Amino acid sequence: MKTKALYLYDSYIKEFQAEVIKFEGNKVILNQTAFYPTSGGVDHDTGKLVCNNVEYTVLDVVKEQDEIVHLIDKEGIKVGDAVQGILDWERRYRLMRMHTAAHLLSAVFYKELNALITGNQLQVDKSRIDFSVDKFDRDLILFLVNKANELIKLDSKVKVYFVNRHEALKEPGLVKLAEAQPPEVEEIRIVEIEGIDKQADGGPHVSHLGEIGNIEVLKLENKGRTNRRIYFSIKP
Numbered sequence: 001m002k003t004k005a006l007y008l009y010d011s012y013i014k015e016f017q018a019e020v021i022k023f024e025g026n027k028v029i030l031n032q033t034a035f036y037p038t039s040g041g042v043d044h045d046t047g048k049l050v051c052n053n054v055e056y057t058v059l060d061v062v063k064e065q066d067e068i069v070h071l072i073d074k075e076g077i078k079v080g081d082a083v084q085g086i087l088d089w090e091r092r093y094r095l096m097r098m099h100t101a102a103h104l105l106s107a108v109f110y111k112e113l114n115a116l117i118t119g120n121q122l123q124v125d126k127s128r129i130d131f132s133v134d135k136f137d138r139d140l141i142l143f144l145v146n147k148a149n150e151l152i153k154l155d156s157k158v159k160v161y162f163v164n165r166h167e168a169l170k171e172p173g174l175v176k177l178a179e180a181q182p183p184e185v186e187e188i189r190i191v192e193i194e195g196i197d198k199q200a201d202g203g204p205h206v207s208h209l210g211e212i213g214n215i216e217v218l219k220l221e222n223k224g225r226t227n228r229r230i231y232f233s234i235k236p
C-alpha cells in the first residue's frame with residue numbers, strides 16, 4: 001500500500017490522522033501524510049507524531065524508493081497504530097513562501113533574460129537558485145528581483161490542480177510540462193501563478209503571492225555561464 005501524500009492536494013493541512021503501515025528502527029511509514037519529504041530541492045517538514053498519548057519528534061522526512069519515510073526520535077510505534085501528525089507549521093509555511101518565491105523569480109528571469117533554472121535549494125532561512133544566462137549583470141538581476149516584489153503586491157492567486165497527460169498535450173502552455181514528465185505519469189500536478197507562470201511541481205505553495213512578503217537578495221555569485229547564483233530570503 002502506498003502513502004497518500006496529502007500535501008499534494010492541500011498545502012495548508014497542519015494536522016492529520018493516519019495509520020502506521022510500516023515501522024523499522026526509527027523509520028515510520030503511514031497510510032497518509034501531510035509531511036513533505038526533501039525533494040525537488042525543497043527542504044523537508046518537521047513536527048511530531050502522537051501515538052497512544054506519547055509524542056514522537058519527526059526529525060527528518062525522506063523519500064526512499066517512492067515511499068515517504070518519517071524519521072522519529074525513539075521506538076515504540078507499531079504497525080496498525082493510529083497516529084496524529086502535527087507539522088511544525090512555522091517552518092513549513094516559510095518553506096511554502098520560499099518555494100512560491102522561487103517560482104516567481106524563475107518566471108521573471110525567464111521572461112526578461114531567457115534564463116533557465118539549473119538548480120535550486122530552498123531552505124527555511126536562506127534559499128538559492130542557479131540559472132543559466134549569457135550575461136551576468138548584477139544591477140539587472142537586482143532590478144528584476146524588484147520587479148518580482150512589485151508583482152507580489154498584486155497578490156495573484158496560486159492555483160494547484162491536476163491535468164491528465166493527454167489533455168495537457170493538447171494545451172499549448174502545458175505541452176512542455178507534459179513532455180518533461182516520464183511517460184508513465186498520467187496525472188500531472190500543475191502549480192500556476194495566475195497570469196505569470198505554470199510549472200509541473202510536487203511541492204507545497206502558498207495560495208496567494210502576497211503571502212510571500214518581500215524577497216531580499218542576500219548574495220549574487222557568478223560560478224560560470226550555466227551557474228549564475230542568487231541567494232535570497234523573505235521578509236517578514
Ligand SMILES: [Zn+2]
Pocket residue numbers: 040099103199201202203
Ligand atoms: Zn517548485
